[in-house]
Amino acid sequence: xxxxxxxxxxxxxxxxxxxxxxxxxxxxxxxxxxxxxxxxxxxxxxxxxxxxxxxxxxxxxxxxxxxxxxxxxxxxxxxxxxxxxxxxxxxxxxxxxxxxxxxxxxxxxxxxxxxxxxxxxxxxxxxxxxxxxxxxxxxxxxxxxxxxxxxxxxxxxxxxxxxxxxxxxxxxxxxxxxxxxxxxxxxxxxxxxxxxxxxxxxxxxxxxxxxxxxxxxxxxxxxxxxxxxxxxxxxxxxxxxxxxxxxxxxxxxxxxxxxxxxxxxxxxxxxxxxxxxxxxxxxxxxxxxxxxxxxxxxxxxxxxxxxxxxxxxxxxxxxxxxxxxxxxxxxxxxxxxxxxxxxxxxxxxxxxxxxxxxxxxxxxxxxxxxxxxxxxxxxxxxxxxxxxxxxxxxxxxxxxxxxxxxxxxxxxxxxxxxxxxxxxxxxxxxxxxxxxxxxxxxxxxxxxxxxxxxxxxxxxxxxxxxxxxxxxxxxxxxxxxxxxxxxxxxxxxxxxxxxxxxxxxxxxxxxxxxxxxxxxxxxxxxxxxxxxxxxxxxxxxxxxxxxxxxxxxxxxxxxxxxxxxxxxxxxxxxxxxxxxxxxxxxxxxxxxxxxxxxxxxxxxxxxxxxxxxxxxxxxxxxxxxxxxxxxxxxxxxxxxxxxxxxxxxxxxxxxxxx
Numbered sequence: 001x002x003x004x005x006x007x008x009x010x011x012x013x014x015x016x017x018x019x020x021x022x023x024x025x026x027x028x029x030x031x032x033x034x035x036x037x038x039x040x041x042x043x044x045x046x047x048x049x050x051x052x053x054x055x056x057x058x059x060x061x062x063x064x065x066x067x068x069x070x071x072x073x074x075x076x077x078x079x080x081x082x083x084x085x086x087x088x089x090x091x092x093x094x095x096x097x098x099x100x101x102x103x104x105x106x107x108x109x110x111x112x113x114x115x116x117x118x119x120x121x122x123x124x125x126x127x128x129x130x131x132x133x134x135x136x137x138x139x140x141x142x143x144x145x146x147x148x149x150x151x152x153x154x155x156x157x158x159x160x161x162x163x164x165x166x167x168x169x170x171x172x173x174x175x176x177x178x179x180x181x182x183x184x185x186x187x188x189x190x191x192x193x194x195x196x197x198x199x200x201x202x203x204x205x206x207x208x209x210x211x212x213x214x215x216x217x218x219x220x221x222x223x224x225x226x227x228x229x230x231x232x233x234x235x236x237x238x239x240x241x242x243x244x245x246x247x248x249x250x251x252x253x254x255x256x257x258x259x260x261x262x263x264x265x266x267x268x269x270x271x272x273x274x275x276x277x278x279x280x281x282x283x284x285x286x287x288x289x290x291x292x293x294x295x296x297x298x299x300x301x302x303x304x305x306x307x308x309x310x311x312x313x314x315x316x317x318x319x320x321x322x323x324x325x326x327x328x329x330x331x332x333x334x335x336x337x338x339x340x341x342x343x344x345x346x347x348x349x350x351x352x353x354x355x356x357x358x359x360x361x362x363x364x365x366x367x368x369x370x371x372x373x374x375x376x377x378x379x380x381x382x383x384x385x386x387x388x389x390x391x392x393x394x395x396x397x398x399x400x401x402x403x404x405x406x407x408x409x410x411x412x413x414x415x416x417x418x419x420x421x422x423x424x425x426x427x428x429x430x431x432x433x434x435x436x437x438x439x440x441x442x443x444x445x446x447x448x449x450x451x452x453x454x455x456x457x458x459x460x461x462x463x464x465x466x467x468x469x470x471x472x473x474x475x476x477x478x479x480x481x482x483x484x485x486x487x488x489x490x491x492x493x494x495x496x497x498x499x500x501x502x503x504x505x506x507x508x509x510x511x512x513x514x515x516x517x518x519x520x521x522x523x524x525x526x527x528x529x530x531x532x533x534x535x536x537x538x539x540x541x542x543x544x545x546x547x548x549x550x551x552x553x554x555x556x557x558x559x560x561x562x563x564x565x566x567x568x569x570x571x572x573x574x575x576x577x578x579x580x581x582x583x584x585x586x587x588x589x590x591x592x593x594x595x596x597x598x599x600x601x602x603x604x605x606x607x608x609x610x611x612x613x614x615x616x617x618x619x620x621x622x623x624x625x626x627x628x629x630x631x632x633x634x635x636x637x638x639x640x641x642x643x644x645x646x647x648x649x650x651x652x653x654x655x656x657x658x
Contacts, residue, residue: 081114126159144168162190553648579612596622
């Protein structure tokens with residue numbers, strides 16, 4: 001075929017190894033630069049660098065094979081119908097190598113013609129050696145860009161996300177942190193990607209319309225879409241998802257994780273309209289804190305999330321989960337439908353609210369209007385897990401729900417009666433307040449120097465003990481680190497430090513089924529803390545030669561699948577609260593409280609949410625005992641124990657306390 005003058009110019013340039021500018025040329029085809037069935041990187045990049053306003057990736061007899069490509073501002077890249085651009089196998093070794101990278105650009109379009117085109121990578125290759133472990137090998141990565149459209153493309157099998165949208169970070173002098181703005185994705189299919197169908201971390205004005213996000217699996221979190229700002233100043237503003245489909249993702253179909261946002265962050269605004277969720281683990285999930293700690297407290301992310309006319313079908317677990325305290329974020333569902341969800345466990349509720357434990361307000365600012373639920377079995381439609389017990393302000397938890405099951409049709413108004421059932425607040429936040437763990441009258445050690453057996457409670461996650469040493473020197477404990485679940489665990493390190501301040505001393509703790517001796521060297525008599533954050537694993541303290549207990553002076557203690565007695569001291573008839581709570585719909589605990597004379601004053605056979613006893617009036621002074629038991633209904637797994645008013649320690653032996 002005779003070459004045109006234009007083709008001859010570029011053929012000569014390519015032969016000479018020179019990238020030739022096409023300034024003034026409005027449209028170029030990549031094949032004008034050349035085609036190589038083994039590796040067309042140089043031709044594709046030359047076309048992108050040509051200065052043309054429109055670059056056509058034309059269809060050839062085989063896919064365009066390429067290494068990472070970099071787009072340019074003011075350019076539309078048009079992929080002819082049926083075109084495949086495929087990552088070169090064996091390449092993309094860097095952890096953040098992407099098929100198409102857009103860094104700090106403006107006015108860019110990536111558009112597939114006709115029935116669409118495909119951008120494809122090699123997910124399974126990236127999940128194993130020799131590739132270093134990474135989750136950032138995306139099909140299309142948009143960093144700090146404005147006015148970008150991605151349309152009518154299939155984004156398949158990446159080692160990270162099909163489509164990533166976030167902030168541009170450039171290090172060095174004059175650090176630039178540019179947010180993406182005015183991003184549109186229309187008619188894309190993001191399928192089989194390793195981390196997410198799409199991640200969104202920092203954006204203003206985003207529209208996803210008529211898109212599909214499916215079959216995500218390989219690298220956590222494995223959601224269809226994950227909105228997760230990396231920092232508290234990363235905005236998530238005016239994000240709209242319309243007529244999108246989320247199907248068969250290993251985790252959530254759509255997740256919002258605002259772990260880094262707080263009261264200084266700009267409000268998030270996210271709206272989903274007419275979206276369909278099918279066969280995901282969870283259809284929709286919103287979460288704030290992962291865990292409350294002394295250092296972090298609980299974050300006050302705020303804004304508004306709306307689900308309008310969405311359908312949640314055949315989720316393996318809950319259809320919708322929301323983890324938020326108080327009214328800092330407004331959550332709304334309007335005219336939505338839940339159908340045949342909780343396929344993996346038909347007894348789970350369709351909707352789960354997770355409040356986060358501790359002195360925090362219960363979930364509020366929730367509107368659920370005209371929600372229709374179709375259940376395969378009769379079950380409770382909602383749960384309130386990890387319930388906070390701060391002062392309830394739930395007047396804005398409103399709506400109406402219709403539930404259809406084999407047992408018939410129920411219509412539930414989310415009114416005052418429902419709120420009283422959902423938020424059993426029989427004490428107010430701060431009444432009575434928490435006390436320091438070293439607030440005491442007398443230390444009691446009936447067998448000084450002897451290592452006594454303790455209640456073998458498996459303390460999970462944030463392990464916090466307090467002990468008293470009568471003198472300087474070595475102190476003996478017996479304990480072990482308990483592995484929970486399949487995740488590997490190595491020997492842990494606990495930190496010991498004086499309660500009144502001072503340097504921490506690290507104490508190594510072995511993993512195993514049998515307890516081992518643990519010796520610490522204290523510099524002086526006094527009170528000391530001993531603890532660590534073990535994540536999902538647990539620690540069991542089985543023996544001690546000094547008075548020791550669980551520290552509840554700041555927040556509840558988490559216990560896993562173990563029962564026994566704990567004791568606490570009451571002085572001078574002071575008021576106190578003692579309470580227990582299960583976790584999750586089926587995870588419950590029983591409890592019974594005995595006064596210093598041994599008389600049972602309160603018993604709860606099955607606590608799902610916070611239940612407890614208020615010590616008021618003529619409260620007996622002395623050592624009280626709380627017995628933790630297996631629940632009468634449900635299963636014993638994770639639960640919480642808490643106390644306010646009395647000295648903030650739950651002792652593990654009645655022979656050693658204060």
